[in-house]
Amino acid sequence: MRALLLLCALSLAGAQVKNPDTFTYLTIGDPDSLDPAWSYDSTSHHIIANVYEFLLAYKPGSLKELEPRIAAKVPARANGLISADGRSYTFPIRKGVKFHDGKDLTADDVRYSLLRFMLYDRDGGPSPLLLEPVLGVLSTRDAQGKPLDGLYAKAEKAVRVEGDKVVVTLTRPFAPFLGILASYGAIVSKDWVAANGGWDGTEAAWVKHSNPRKQDSPLHERENGSGPYALERLDRRSKETILARFDGYWRGPAPLKRVVIKLVDEFATRKLMLQAGDADVIYAPQMMYGQLSEVPGVELIDGLENLESPTTLFFTYKINPVGNPNIGSGRLDGEGIPPDFFDDRDVRLGFASSIDYDAYIRDVMRGKGHRAHGYLAKGLVGYDEKNPSYAFDLKKAEEHFKKAWGGKLWEKGFTCTLMFNDNQPNILTLTNMIKKNIESLNPKFKLDIRTVQWSTYLEQTQGHKIPVFIGMWMGDYPDAHNFAFNLLHSQGYFAGKSSFANKDFDALIDQAVGELDGAKREKLYRKLDRLAFDFAPSIPIAGGFRFRTQRKWVKGFKFSPVFPDSPYGSYFFDLKKQG
Amino acid sequence: MLRFVGKRLALLPLVMLGVTVLLFALLQFLTPEMRAALYVKDPRQLAALEAIIQKHHLRDPLPIQYWSWLKQVLVGDLGYSETAKMPVADAIRAFFPATLELTFAAFFPILFIGVWLGTKSAVHKDKFVDHFSRFVAITGYSLPSFVLGLLLLMIFYGKMKMFAPGRYSLDVDLLVHSDEFRHVTGLLLVDSVLNWKWSVFWDVAKHLVLPSATLVYISMALLLRITRSSMLEELGKDYVRTARAKGLSERAVINKHARANALIPVVTLSSLLFVGLLGGVVITETVFDYPGIGRWGVNAAQQLDIPGVLGSALLSSLLFVVANMLADVAYALVDPRIRVQ
Numbered sequence: 001m002r003a004l005l006l007l008c009a010l011s012l013a014g015a016q017v018k019n020p021d022t023f024t025y026l027t028i029g030d031p032d033s034l035d036p037a038w039s040y041d042s043t044s045h046h047i048i049a050n051v052y053e054f055l056l057a058y059k060p061g062s063l064k065e066l067e068p069r070i071a072a073k074v075p076a077r078a079n080g081l082i083s084a085d086g087r088s089y090t091f092p093i094r095k096g097v098k099f100h101d102g103k104d105l106t107a108d109d110v111r112y113s114l115l116r117f118m119l120y121d122r123d124g125g126p127s128p129l130l131l132e133p134v135l136g137v138l139s140t141r142d143a144q145g146k147p148l149d150g151l152y153a154k155a156e157k158a159v160r161v162e163g164d165k166v167v168v169t170l171t172r173p174f175a176p177f178l179g180i181l182a183s184y185g186a187i188v189s190k191d192w193v194a195a196n197g198g199w200d201g202t203e204a205a206w207v208k209h210s211n212p213r214k215q216d217s218p219l220h221e222r223e224n225g226s227g228p229y230a231l232e233r234l235d236r237r238s239k240e241t242i243l244a245r246f247d248g249y250w251r252g253p254a255p256l257k258r259v260v261i262k263l264v265d266e267f268a269t270r271k272l273m274l275q276a277g278d279a280d281v282i283y284a285p286q287m288m289y290g291q292l293s294e295v296p297g298v299e300l301i302d303g304l305e306n307l308e309s310p311t312t313l314f315f316t317y318k319i320n321p322v323g324n325p326n327i328g329s330g331r332l333d334g335e336g337i338p339p340d341f342f343d344d345r346d347v348r349l350g351f352a353s354s355i356d357y358d359a360y361i362r363d364v365m366r367g368k369g370h371r372a373h374g375y376l377a378k379g380l381v382g383y384d385e386k387n388p389s390y391a392f393d394l395k396k397a398e399e400h401f402k403k404a405w406g407g408k409l410w411e412k413g414f415t416c417t418l419m420f421n422d423n424q425p426n427i428l429t430l431t432n433m434i435k436k437n438i439e440s441l442n443p444k445f446k447l448d449i450r451t452v453q454w455s456t457y458l459e460q461t462q463g464h465k466i467p468v469f470i471g472m473w474m475g476d477y478p479d480a481h482n483f484a485f486n487l488l489h490s491q492g493y494f495a496g497k498s499s500f501a502n503k504d505f506d507a508l509i510d511q512a513v514g515e516l517d518g519a520k521r522e523k524l525y526r527k528l529d530r531l532a533f534d535f536a537p538s539i540p541i542a543g544g545f546r547f548r549t550q551r552k553w554v555k556g557f558k559f560s561p562v563f564p565d566s567p568y569g570s571y572f573f574d575l576k577k578q579g
Numbered sequence: 580m581l582r583f584v585g586k587r588l589a590l591l592p593l594v595m596l597g598v599t600v601l602l603f604a605l606l607q608f609l610t611p612e613m614r615a616a617l618y619v620k621d622p623r624q625l626a627a628l629e630a631i632i633q634k635h636h637l638r639d640p641l642p643i644q645y646w647s648w649l650k651q652v653l654v655g656d657l658g659y660s661e662t663a664k665m666p667v668a669d670a671i672r673a674f675f676p677a678t679l680e681l682t683f684a685a686f687f688p689i690l691f692i693g694v695w696l697g698t699k700s701a702v703h704k705d706k707f708v709d710h711f712s713r714f715v716a717i718t719g720y721s722l723p724s725f726v727l728g729l730l731l732l733m734i735f736y737g738k739m740k741m742f743a744p745g746r747y748s749l750d751v752d753l754l755v756h757s758d759e760f761r762h763v764t765g766l767l768l769v770d771s772v773l774n775w776k777w778s779v780f781w782d783v784a785k786h787l788v789l790p791s792a793t794l795v796y797i798s799m800a801l802l803l804r805i806t807r808s809s810m811l812e813e814l815g816k817d818y819v820r821t822a823r824a825k826g827l828s829e830r831a832v833i834n835k836h837a838r839a840n841a842l843i844p845v846v847t848l849s850s851l852l853f854v855g856l857l858g859g860v861v862i863t864e865t866v867f868d869y870p871g872i873g874r875w876g877v878n879a880a881q882q883l884d885i886p887g888v889l890g891s892a893l894l895s896s897l898l899f900v901v902a903n904m905l906a907d908v909a910y911a912l913v914d915p916r917i918r919v920q
Binding site for chain 2: 030215266493
């Protein structure tokens with residue numbers, strides 16, 4: 001009798017789980033491409049991370065510890081797989097790994113995959129992530145678009161097969177190299193790619209397959225990876241991707257048979273589908289937290305912090321004055337600002353002291369954030385909560401503004417525009433807070449807030465026409481270098497926008513990336529942070545948390561800030577549905 | 580009549596060409612950097628912006644860009660839509676059947692209910708049915724479609740678990756993409772019958788209920804009011820009085836005489852409505868997660884996907900011209916005097 005009751009209870013519990021073998025994730029983007037050498041967006045990368053595998057992977061929840069995947073061991077100096085000079089990395093390749101077509105994965109496939117990732121080099125793609133450490137260049141082409149002389153020979157020499165091992169030799173020691181291989185350079189099957197019209201791995205053909213037109217690449221909607229799931233269908237019409245469990249996966253078959261990733265634009269529809277059990281996880285922006293917290297059968301996993309820098313206020317150092325309404329008259333006459341307005345440190349510190357950091361976190365982020373302590377994402381080498389933060393102090397702001405430009409700024413006032421990309425309600429409120437505080441100091445101060453569409457934002461950014469803007473860096477891989485370089489180096493992404501260049505910063509960042517001793521590296525990043533705090537090239541404001549919305553029957557989710565599309569995306573191999 | 584149809588069809592390429600020239604002229608206002616936004620999705624790609632502009636010839640003068648696009652079109656290549664992530668011709672083939680299905684599901688109820696209720700409303704002026712139809716028209720016309728759509732979804736899906744969003748359910752999704760299902764027309768209601776898969780038919784029909792109900796309620800209002808006013812005008816005319824004096828039944832007077840004459844403005848409006856529905860109903864498609872052509876067209880416009888915008892504009896102009904032509908044919912059917920002229 002007891003057994004019968006237990007059976008009834010179990011079957012009732014099981015009956016509550018809708019579509020127990022199928023996991024459905026509703027999101028707001030559809031994958032750009034499933035080609036690992038093309039994809040540079042989180043939606044595509046999320047699928048790639050489930051159907052392909054990388055040489056290494058980050059342990060769940062960790063930003064520092066790696067575990068082997070296609071590589072049988074994580075290279076380290078201790079196990080002799082990293083050479084003494086820090087330039088040569090040896091990857092023993094795991095045996096018994098099969099591609100989805102049933103063929104064995106070999107060291108030659110690994111070598112081919114790394115070469116293909118670098119040489120593919122489509123404009124704006126991810127190839128520079130490996131080109132920089134392995135070949136010491138950021139592009140395979142010169143300024144005229146011609147392939148660099150001798151590049152293929154250099155690449156061939158840098159990535160070699162030695163028996164069942166792959167050896168990669170870098171141009172210089174590059175501390176984040178393993179971290180990059182845990183997120184990029186997925187292993188593809190050389191024979192399969194060639195058979196499907198892709199590069200055949202020969203020198204003669206690489207230029208033809210480099211920087212192709214999108215419609216000419218054969219891997220956008222097909223795959224033959226070795227991951228726990230295989231692509232069943234990518235339906236551009238219904239905007240859904242269906243993955244089927246790969247039973248030949250080397251770690252054993254995943255618990256769930258099928259995964260559906262679907263674009264549903266409207267939040268209310270996503271919510272209703274979650275409520276009805278037709279979805280297991282949905283993408284929900286922070287402001288929807290209240291609407292989801294009371295939905296029966298749904299749990300919110302809160303306080304998750306992604307691999308991203310704090311929201312930061314950036315200044316443009318060499319503003320383009322030609323036909324630029326964002327700087328008014330272009331002179332320090334109260335009706336505008338000069339193009340080098342932000343060269344004066346007191347102006348920057350005046351802005352820094354006018355930001356009410358705590359009010360922003362408390363009232364706008366609804367407490368789901370924390371004060372910025374430098375530029376790095378939490379958990380990275382060099383991040384320390386003891387790093388100094390700027391404070392909201394209007395008296396101090398007044399002092400700085402009075403000192404700026406030899407007192408002329410206070411006397412004449414200024415007018416300029418703070419601009420950001422639209423559809424960011426939190427940033428709109430933040431910028432209005434900054435405007436209110438700055439304009440309260442002196443009636444001659446005028447800060448206009450302007451939200452623009454992405455296309456306009458691009459144009460204005462490219463033309464160095466935006467004097468002040470808000471942004472943040474989403475990490476490519478979990479290493480301080482990726483943040484320090486892009487936020488503070490003269491060759492980095494934000495320097496390109498803000499024309500910031502400082503030799504001290506560049507030297508420190510270049511030194512830190514080549515330092516393989518963890519403790520010494522940490523010290524260098526702390527030094528950099530101190531330098532940045534004093535110089536104030538830009539103002540880090542606050543880091544934010546996100547939350548994941550899922551049905552309670554979803555089990556096994558392990559948060560990893562590094563995983564693509566985190567925390568909404570999942571490594572499906574870990575998941576199962578249980579009532 | 581055939582000559583008339585032939586003349587209209589001959590004008591079609593000219594109309595479509597005019598539409599594309601106009602669109603290209605409007606694009607003169609956008610800088611190459613703005614148009615590059617289509618290819619630069621991530622801020623990390625900014626460093627390569629100039630290379631992207633060069634690669635896609637965005638700095639070429641627009642007449643040159645137009646000419647190379649036109650040359651492609653003349654050999655049957657409408658280009659590649661970055662928003663649909665497929666060639667434009669494929670995108671039209673992929674999205675249009677779903678919209679056509681939704682249009683048919685909504686248009687005929689709109690037509691029948693609108694004309695019927697409009698007639699009733701005119702015949703029973705200031706009675707209950709007239710007040711009721713006025714209420715329907717006012718609420719239908721003023722209610723935003725996303726409000727009505729979400730309301731219906733909340734009641735019939737959220738509470739009653741009856742009509743889910745999307746074009747079909749997961750089981751049917753797998754079935755229609757399996758080898759045992761042949762896609763003949765792209766219209767799933769038709770294809771399911773041809774494949775003798777009634778489970779697919781009912782599932783697809785169920786998924787059409789809420790989006791078409793939303794469209795019927797929203798779009799019927801204008802037709803209803805036009806029918807009513809047109810009928811009221813006709814019912815006051817001498818020939819109606821004469822027909823009644825001759826002893827014709829009220830039903831014959833209304834249906835055979837007055838309504839036949841009141842249909843001219845209704846036909847005009849119906850053709851516009853039909854084209855409007857075929858062009859895509861973005862909000863309804865978005866709320867009900869319905870994969871129609873409207874969402875693609877709007878996405879293409881928002882992201883400055885020029886081949887996508889031109890492709891959907893070509894389709895819209897084609898539909899518009901064809902629908903107008905059909906409306907002219909319908910005029911002739913409704914009123915023989917037009918045929919004689």
